[in-house]
Amino acid sequence: MELIQSSLVFTVFITLLIIIANPSAGRSLLKRQQSTQINERIDCYPELTSPFANYSKQSCLARNCLFDDGAGPGVIQCYLSPNYGYILQGSAESITNGLRLKLKRNSAIGSMFQQPIENVLLDVQYYTTDIIRFKLYDADNKRYEVPIPLTPSSNQVSSPQYEFSYSSDSSRDNILSFFIKRRNNKTVLFDTSLGGLVLNNQFLQIVTRLQSPHVYGFGENNHDTLKHNVQERKSWGIFARGQGTNLETNSNHYGSHPFYLVMEQIGSSNEAPSGRMHGVLLLNSNAMDYTFEPTPSLTIRTIGGILDFFVFLGPTPEHVIQQYTWLIGRTILPPYWSLGFQLSRWDYSNITHMKNIVKRNRDAGIPLDVQYVDIDYMDAAKDFTIDTKNFQGLKEYFTQLNNEGVQTVIILDPSTIDDQKYYAPTIEGIKEDVFIKWDDRKTLMKGSCWPGDVFFPDFFTKRAQDWWSRWIKDFRRVNLTFDGLWIDMNEPILFNTNEAIPWNWMYTNSNYTLKCPENEWDDPPYRTKAVYRWDSTMTRASRLSDQTLCMSAPQGEIDSQTNQPKYRHYDVHNLYGWSETKPTLDAIREATGKRSLVLPRSTFVGSGQWSGHWLGDNEDTWHEMKGSLIGM
Known part of the structure; x- marks a missing residue:
């Protein structure tokens, strides 16, 4: 903690020195910082596009969120307080093949919805050499968990290909963030430092930075491209619905697969793909949605159960799918x-x-x-x-x-x-x-x-x-x-x-x-x-x-x-x-x-x-044929 505080003091000192020595440079720096903060806002009213959203400044504030009266086009106006989240209580505890963190909600910030989960356990399990699992769940009350069979974890993982770390941000009421990295090159695969962790009885949200904008997967939706466009800031729903693929756009369809893959970029390059890939599964069967931001980042919201994640290290696309199907069951051998x-x-x-x-x-x-x-x-x-x-x-x-x-x-x-x-x-x-x-x-x-x-x-x-x-x-x-x-x-x-x-x-x-x-x-x-x-x-x-x-x-x-x-x-x-x-x-x-x-x-x-799986009702058009390839 002393190191964190010292770093903050040093950063503030350097910033002030720049402003005093060169006022125009100082204004430019502050403008960039403000722009970064605006771009990293967590949307507190994602349904505002609905004609029945009843969106207003009052409805935003009723969710204990912040409202920007001067927000321009493309700027999130109603957003979550950066101090919303959970605070680490005590030290990490050892559990079988992993560790447990005890968290408590930052009560200084009001809850978005009723019935906030005040005490949370974060269990981290070294599942196999190439798979790490983490679960966020209510410490005081048993909640629904998805009852599907999974391949059990390894008895002991001696040389994991990943690292799990966490830190508390003293500038934000000591809100906890955690990170999952590749051990060999320190590439960050899951990063919650943007904030946005919300755990209520019927609203659970988590936000992660994305290592690159090259994101694939999630479903079942009628995507027109195999790769997501994070610049569009689109939201997609996941909830099984008998909806023909040819009838509407940006819609949820028959199945539910909250699994995505990221093609990682080379270091600090301009999005150049490295050939390395990782995958992430949220094992949750409740209605949910997911939203991309240009940061790039991903926000996932679900309305029940727990947040139960598996991260697959790959490192190639083939390896990710092999690890995924090893966990959930290998594909059937058809006749x-x-x-x-x-x-x-x-x-x-x-x-x-x-x-x-x-x-x-x-x-x-x-x-x-x-x-x-x-x-x-x-x-x-x-x-x-x-x-x-x-x-x-x-x-x-x-x-x-x-x-x-x-x-x-x-x-x-x-x-x-x-x-x-x-x-x-x-x-x-x-x-x-x-x-x-x-x-x-x-x-x-x-x-x-x-x-x-x-x-x-x-x-x-x-x-x-x-x-x-x-x-x-x-x-x-x-x-x-x-x-x-x-x-x-x-x-x-x-x-x-x-x-x-x-x-x-x-x-x-x-x-x-x-x-x-x-x-x-x-x-x-x-x-x-x-x-x-x-x-x-x-x-x-x-x-x-x-x-x-x-x-x-x-x-x-x-x-x-x-x-x-x-x-x-x-x-x-x-x-x-x-x-x-x-x-x-x-x-x-x-x-x-x-x-x-x-x-x-x-x-x-x-x-x-x-x-197998059939993709549902469609029509005999070239566009639908293209969509079927993406769907498969």
Whole structure:
């Protein structure tokens, strides 16, 4: 601390000496310092672009933020106090393969939102030689953490390729910053010295300087370029949403992958890439957004869970991906046929239409290895049924294709129609308690989708997994032979939640929609870019539950300690597709006795160990083809 204070005194002395000796040079220096401070502001009102943001000086100050009355164009007007953050309490403690820092919020600065987390633990774990993990979490209260399996850490790491360090800034109330560097060349890979660490019950934010502006990754969004442009200062949302890639720009889509890569630049060069790369994973499944600043820096905001980061040292792009997939699960080995030529479309009007398109392609000399069939084959869009009028003979046609060396893939949706009199999957599902319910754990949560009023199974329970598996295997054995499964609508998506009627009411003869009550989960204090992005398309402020289930829905097995379901949809929404994927793969493998293939629309970190991924609804344009390459 004495060294820090001495350095500050020396710096101030030199600055004063310059100003006295050369007033014009002093003014220039102060101007540069002020400019730097302005460029390093942390945005306190990122949603101000929304027509429903209610942004004003008063609303900014209500968040205990600073307001610049004279801010010009492109300057952040409402910004976080540089002294906002956490202060180290005592000395670091040793834990297995790492250290623990005890932190306390700087109470001299008011909290942005309600329920600030006052006492925080920062655990640093030397995970492997090339992977370092750090977690920021509540020291006093247990919080939700992502329940996906990871490869365990090494028992002992003797020669890590990284260094972790930390310091307290005496000019900013001793706010703590920490850094992760490469050991061999001291390149800084993660640097929180800009400040901006905010930990509230439903708003968690962290800011890091970026070693270079060459940033890739994050998703699932409809990017037009593989590389992010940090100069644009764009924000992007991450929250699974049934949103076609061709409909809107700067939008969040079907999956959630908070993982990014940075191609490092050479020393103090003018952004010249060095060929070295590192990757960073935030293991968090709540709704979130991320924003780039020209500094360059990255701000990540999420509305639940904890901040659980993994930094992958690489040093090459290939090494980063190898380390990442080692942690989350290696990519599945797909069946050989799935690498062939495949034909898929929505809206085959009948089986004759499908046959004619297959014949047309073959007559043109186009190879065909896999034939898909979308929801058109179903009776009134109901899973495990066949439209006997328009697709009579589908079973025999699929057998013919198999005999000709063509594999077949059918689509399934996770939801089932609210027909409790004739539709066996729903009747059995209710009896076996597989569907998501309201908080009373008795009333089924019902929404609207393709067949009409529907229920969604809770794949976090074994009973739902068993029910789903049985119906897949029975349907294949009795009704229709297929080689793979294509999963749709598993964000999960519902039509027009919180609206008066569903868009397809004239086809289903039902005007019912799910309407979510106002509460802390469906209406959190910060809505993230994944929600307020859609305000401009609506006549009201968007809600987290729009187009999906209510966030308050309990999910999972009963926790023996609380006697309540383990999760809320608020926390595991982005895991719905993930939770459905492995049970689907297990079922189709049992049914076929082969590796088979599952293609879900909604994926999360680690989904690739069980499935491929389809990029969702698009259109046949060159622009969409380019976007698909970026998406993959």
